[in-house]
Amino acid sequence: MSKITFLxxxxxxxxxxxxxxxxxxxxxxxxxFEYNDIENIHSLIKQHKPNAxxxxxxxxxxxxxxxxxxxRNELHCAIMxxxxxxxxxxxxxxxxxxxxxxxxxxxLKRLKHFVDNLKRTESxxxxxxxxxxxxxLSEREKGVxxxxxxxxxxxxxxxxxxxxxxxxxxxxxxxxxxxxxKTASGITVYAILNKLIDMKDLK
Amino acid sequence: xxxxxxxxxxxALANVIHTxxxxxxxxxxxxxxxxxxxxxIREICENYNISLAFFxxxxxxxxxxxxxxxxxxxxxxxxxxxxxxxxxxxxxxxxKILSIERQIQKLExxxxxxxxxxxxxxxxxxxxxxxxxxxTGHEEETVYPYAIFIEESxxxxxxxxxxxxxxxxxxxxxxxxxxxxxxEKLKDLxxxxxxxxxxxxxQNILYEIxxxxxxxxxxxxxxxxxxxxxxxxxxxxxxxxxxxxx
Numbered sequence: 001m002s003k004i005t006f007l008x009x010x011x012x013x014x015x016x017x018x019x020x021x022x023x024x025x026x027x028x029x030x031x032x033f034e035y036n037d038i039e040n041i042h043s044l045i046k047q048h049k050p051n052a053x054x055x056x057x058x059x060x061x062x063x064x065x066x067x068x069x070x071x072r073n074e075l076h077c078a079i080m081x082x083x084x085x086x087x088x089x090x091x092x093x094x095x096x097x098x099x100x101x102x103x104x105x106x107x108l109k110r111l112k113h114f115v116d117n118l119k120r121t122e123s124x125x126x127x128x129x130x131x132x133x134x135x136x137l138s139e140r141e142k143g144v145x146x147x148x149x150x151x152x153x154x155x156x157x158x159x160x161x162x163x164x165x166x167x168x169x170x171x172x173x174x175x176x177x178x179x180x181x182k183t184a185s186g187i188t189v190y191a192i193l194n195k196l197i198d199m200k201d202l203k
Numbered sequence: 204x205x206x207x208x209x210x211x212x213x214x215a216l217a218n219v220i221h222t223x224x225x226x227x228x229x230x231x232x233x234x235x236x237x238x239x240x241x242x243x244i245r246e247i248c249e250n251y252n253i254s255l256a257f258f259x260x261x262x263x264x265x266x267x268x269x270x271x272x273x274x275x276x277x278x279x280x281x282x283x284x285x286x287x288x289x290x291x292x293x294x295x296x297x298x299k300i301l302s303i304e305r306q307i308q309k310l311e312x313x314x315x316x317x318x319x320x321x322x323x324x325x326x327x328x329x330x331x332x333x334x335x336x337x338x339t340g341h342e343e344e345t346v347y348p349y350a351i352f353i354e355e356s357x358x359x360x361x362x363x364x365x366x367x368x369x370x371x372x373x374x375x376x377x378x379x380x381x382x383x384x385x386x387e388k389l390k391d392l393x394x395x396x397x398x399x400x401x402x403x404x405x406q407n408i409l410y411e412i413x414x415x416x417x418x419x420x421x422x423x424x425x426x427x428x429x430x431x432x433x434x435x436x437x438x439x440x441x442x443x444x445x446x447x448x449x
Contacts, residue, residue, distance in 0.1 A: 061268060062223075065417060180398065183384070185330055186391030192323050193399050199319060 004118050007048060008034040009041065009055040010082065015100070019054055019082065022107055026115050042067055045075050051118050052095075057083030060094070068093045080114055092180065135178050142196060144171045148184050149191035150201060209270075210262045212245040212255055219244070219262065228422055229265050232290045233258065257283055264433075265425045281354040284434055285347045291426050292339040299419050300332050306412045310403045320401060327395075331388045338385055342430075350438050357441045366445050386427075389420050 006023060008031060010016045016034050023029050032048045035041075038059045045053065053071075060081050063071075071077050072093065081091075082098040096114040098107055137145065140161075147157045158168040176182045181190055191197045210219055216239050220227060233253055244262075248255040257279050263270045307328055312320055349369060356362040393416050396409060403409055 058267060180394035181391045182387045183391050185327055185388065186395060189323050189327050189391075189395050190399055192319065193395075193401070199322065 002122065003028050003030045004052070004115060004122065005029075005048070005050040006031045007044060007050045007053045009036075009038050009053060009059050010034070011036050011056060011059065015056075015082070019098075022111055025108065026111065028119075029115060038063060042071060042075075045071055045077050049075070050077060051122060052078040052080060052114070054080045054082060054098075057081045060091075065093075078114070078118060137175065137178060141171055141175050141178070144168070145175060145187055145191050146196050148172070148175075149188040149197050151184070210244070210259060210266055212248075212259060213243050215241045216244050216247055217241060223266050225418065225421060226262060226265055228294065228418070229261060232287065232294055254279070254283060257287075260433075261287060261429070264429055265422075268425075268428070281350050281434070281437060284429070284437075285351060288426070288430065288434070289343060289347070291422075292343065295419070295423070296336055296339060299415070299422075300335060303412055303415050303419070304328060304332065306408055306415070309405065309408050311405050312401065313404045314401065316401060320403075324395075324400070327388075327392065331385075331392065334385055334388065350434065353438060353441050353445065357444055360448075363445060363448050370442055370445070385423070386420075389416060389423070392416060393420070 004026075006029065008016055008019055010019065013036070016036070020031055020034070023031055032050055033044070035044070038055070041053075041063060060079070068079075072079065078095045079093060080096045080098065081094045082100070084100045095117070096110055098110055102110070143161065144157060147160060152160065154168045154172060155165055157163075157171075158165040161168070175187065179187070179190055181187055188202070192199060192202075216230070216235075220230070233251065235247060235251060235253075239247060242250075244259065245255055247253075248258055260279070304325075307321075307324055310321060310324070311317065352362075352369065353366055356366045393413065396413050396416070400409070
């Protein structure tokens with residue numbers, strides 16, 4: 001099996017070395033290079049073709065979106081962000097996070113999850129930058145989308161479909177994850193664009 | 204100057220702009236005109252009579268998500284912060300959002316779905332626009348005046364009783380929860396455009412709208428961070444002081 005390779009972009013020498021130590025705990029993993037800024041990040045990734053980059057969040061935020069998309073989609077590189085906290089950030093471009101203040105077991109757990117995904121996609125020869133989650137809505141979920149679009153609350157949806165409110169909420173969560181759309185108004189737009197309901201049915 | 208380093212008084216503002224162009228929208232809100240040659244931030248602040256320390260804090264807070272102004276924030280008046288936040292609101296409501304709305308109007312589809320696509324997009328954006336307006340309006344009518352009243356009473360040591368009764372009706376602790384829905388709608392809109400909207404014949408406009416949405420999102424989240432990390436703690440501190448005076 002070929003090695004999983006990483007590039008690291010982190011300003012702090014101390015933190016870089018911390019990451020290296022953690023990565024060394026995993027078999028078949030190799031850090032190709034470490035950098036303390038993101039100059040030429042695109043050409044570096046192009047040149048070294050790593051499976052993933054581990055990058056400081058503050059640095060990551062300076063990469064223009066179009067470059068991030070290219071790194072992920074053209075260079076098939078997964079992204080792990082590291083930082084003190086991610087309260088205000090839930091970027092869809094980041095595959096996994098490591099928090100500065102997590103304890104070792106939590107750090108290893110997250111890294112293992114990340115590395116396992118990389119290994120799986122590597123062996124499948126698939127694009128590791130894109131999560132292989134199923135984005136298709138099930139028939140049941142489509143039904144829920146229609147009810148949400150018609151303006152029903154979770155409680156009303158539960159009553160209509162003879163399911164518990166808890167199940168209704170789970171459907172809502174899964175729909176949000178699959179579509180990348182959370183709000184009821186957003187789901188309504190989706191339903192109309194995909195002809196699940198007609199404009200006339202809107203209140 | 205490196206991309207993540209601290210912005211300081213002796214830096215030329217021109218270089219700062221080159222390093223992080225997203226700061227342009229902030230600089231504009233201080234009514235600074237371009238044509239600044241190599242003037243330093245200090246010189247510009249003197250010319251325009253802007254508080255240097257405050258301007259630097261705002262630039263750094265927008266420039267670096269992880270920058271926290273906890274030590275220095277005590278030195279600005281709430282009025283100064285509120286004025287800036289209000290000018291940001293004006294920028295969102297009367298410039299940014301209106302210009303995105305005008306762009307949406309221009310979208311065209313060659314298919315019979317033209318009317319449907321445009322209507323549903325306009326409807327969604329209109330809801331968003333009204334939510335932002337309601338939210339900023341609430342802040343300007345309720346939160347900011349409350350903050351300023353508390354600050355004045357605290358510094359002049361008067362109206363303590365009125366303050367306390369106001370505090371019982373409205374404490375700033377309620378406040379931090381109110382930002383989420385606006386953020387979610389904007390995220391949804393980005394995904395609708397990226398993933399689900401059938402491509403219009405004038406694709407370029409859609410790309411422009413999308414870039415504008417990303418910039419607006421960044422600006423709004425920086426704005427919220429200034430409220431949550433600077434304004435709220437400052438008011439909480441004063442609420443505590445006032446409680447001790449009774």
